[in-house]
Amino acid sequence: MERPAAPTPDDPIHPLEKDFSTEEDFLQPVVEPRFEGDRLQPIHPTYPAAAASAPFGTRSHDRPLAPGLYLVATPIGNLEDITLRALRVLRSVDRIACEDTRQTSKLLGHFGIRTPTVSYHAHNENSRASELIDALKAGGRIAVVSDAGMPGIADPGATIAAEAIAAGVTVFPIPGANAALSALIASGLNAERFTFHGFLPSKEGQRRSTLEALAQARAAHSSPLRHAIDATPTTHIFYETPHRILDALADIVATFGPHHRIALARELTKLHEEFLRGTAADLLASLRARPSIRGEMVLLIDDAPAIAASDPNTKPITLAEEVATLIRTESLSEKDALKRVAKSRSISKSEAYRELQRSPSHKR
Ligand code: SAM
Numbered sequence: 001m002e003r004p005a006a007p008t009p010d011d012p013i014h015p016l017e018k019d020f021s022t023e024e025d026f027l028q029p030v031v032e033p034r035f036e037g038d039r040l041q042p043i044h045p046t047y048p049a050a051a052a053s054a055p056f057g058t059r060s061h062d063r064p065l066a067p068g069l070y071l072v073a074t075p076i077g078n079l080e081d082i083t084l085r086a087l088r089v090l091r092s093v094d095r096i097a098c099e100d101t102r103q104t105s106k107l108l109g110h111f112g113i114r115t116p117t118v119s120y121h122a123h124n125e126n127s128r129a130s131e132l133i134d135a136l137k138a139g140g141r142i143a144v145v146s147d148a149g150m151p152g153i154a155d156p157g158a159t160i161a162a163e164a165i166a167a168g169v170t171v172f173p174i175p176g177a178n179a180a181l182s183a184l185i186a187s188g189l190n191a192e193r194f195t196f197h198g199f200l201p202s203k204e205g206q207r208r209s210t211l212e213a214l215a216q217a218r219a220a221h222s223s224p225l226r227h228a229i230d231a232t233p234t235t236h237i238f239y240e241t242p243h244r245i246l247d248a249l250a251d252i253v254a255t256f257g258p259h260h261r262i263a264l265a266r267e268l269t270k271l272h273e274e275f276l277r278g279t280a281a282d283l284l285a286s287l288r289a290r291p292s293i294r295g296e297m298v299l300l301i302d303d304a305p306a307i308a309a310s311d312p313n314t315k316p317i318t319l320a321e322e323v324a325t326l327i328r329t330e331s332l333s334e335k336d337a338l339k340r341v342a343k344s345r346s347i348s349k350s351e352a353y354r355e356l357q358r359s360p361s362h363k364r
Contacts, residue, residue: 065092066172069136069164070143071157072096073150073176074107076296077270081177087111089174090143097132099146099156107145120144121156129160136169143174150178154198154239180237183265183298187235188277190304194235200248200299207248211255218256218303233303242293249284252301256280261302267295320359 070089075081090096091113097120098104104117120128132142144151144160151157164171180196201207214236240248245264252262258281266274272295276283287293323337332340342352 065089065141066170067136067139067141068170068172069132069160070141070172070174071151071161072143072145072174073178074104074145074148076148076177076179076182076268077273079107079110081269082107082111083174083176086174086176087113089172090115090145093141093143095132095135095140096143096145097128097160099151103147104145115143120160125156125159129163132160133163133167133169136164137167148177148179150176153178153180153196177269179239179265179268179296179298182268183263183300184235184237186275187263187265187300189235189261189263189300189302190233191235193232194237196237198239200238200240200244202244204247204251208251208255211251214301214303215255235303236301238299238301240297240299242295242297245293245297245299246284246287248299249280249287252280253284256301261304263300263302265298265300268298270295320356323356 070093072086072089073083074086090108090111093115096104096108096115096117098117099119099121101117101119108115108117118128118132120132136142144157146152146155146157149155152161161171184191184194197210201210218233238248249262252260258279260280261278262280262283264276264283264287266272266276274295276286278286323334327334327337338352338356339349342349347355
């Protein structure tokens with residue numbers, strides 16, 4: 001492999017590092033982070049005076065921000081979780097569309113950013129989106145932020161992104177904090193496959209039926225026919241509020257059972273961050289015993305196959321058992337049942353046949 005050219009005093013950014021960003025035309029400040037003890041102090045970037053007016057074709061960080069819509073993730077509690085790129089974008093755009101301008105002004109004030117803000121929330125999403133799209137079509141640079149985390153994730157942002165795309169405007173994601181994924185990766189539950197459901201329904205009946213449907217889908221994992229349907233376990237992630245969490249946990253106990261494995265992530269990235277991991281009944285009892293329940297929370301429900309979870313000594317269902325079940329329940333011939341099982345296990349028919357012949361339970 002050819003070695004990249006060494007950086008020079010005129011071009012101090014290593015060529016490989018330049019490729020790191022997909023959005024190359026942003027204004028890059030001179031950032032001087034300060035450390036006191038082991039804590040990163042607020043960063044107050046300063047800009048080269050000529051940066052805004054520098055012609056294109058000079059160093060990439062001297063160029064102005066590219067026109068387009070910037071969906072900027074903001075911290076979900078800990079202000080250190082904002083990225084350098086997010087700060088640079090927020091400082092450089094023409095306008096920041098905020099879910100709540102008062103909330104965002106605290107963040108901007110902390111980092112010394114004085115970009116004008118405009119409100120963009122659930123109640124004016126449609127009218128404000130068309131106004132912002134007009135400005136974007138005219139070559140504007142607009143950032144969208146929610147109160148916390150990623151815009152568009154249980155927050156406004158997706159509508160304007162779709163409208164911008166339809167209008168031919170470039171949309172840049174500026175990644176960062178998100179409560180659902182932060183909770184998932186430290187939950188101890190399966191993070192290979194997960195389903196984000198947003199908030200659990202607030203009405204009791206709807207919440208119960210949502211959980212019942214998921215519990216029933218999970219039962220399919222232990223069915224002998226599980227290979228024939230897409231029943232790959234997926235961790236369920238919900239946002240929940242402190243005043244509804246006891247009811248939600250009681251419903252999980254009733255639908256999934258008291259021994260079902262769940263996790264609750266509370267106050268992520270904040271001073272009182274807490275993870276509760278255990279059975280649904282244990283978590284319910286533990287929260288019920290508290291004098292008060294506060295904070296923001298993410299609820300995660302395990303979806304591992306019931307057989308494995310309830311009895312680690314239980315043997316997996318064999319091919320012969322699966323064939324026998326199909327013959328019995330769907331009145332298939334042995335040949336057709338074998339064909340179906342071979343397909344669902346992604347093995348050849350002859351391989352399935354040989355395995356069936358080897359099975360001690362198979363009648364010769
Ligand atoms: N857009 C945000 C994101 O990317 O995570 C989510 C916004 S949603 C309106 C707010 C909900 O997210 C809260 O009610 C809570 O369930 C969850 N949440 C946000 N911040 C959190 C935190 N620090 N700890 C735990 N959950 C949090």
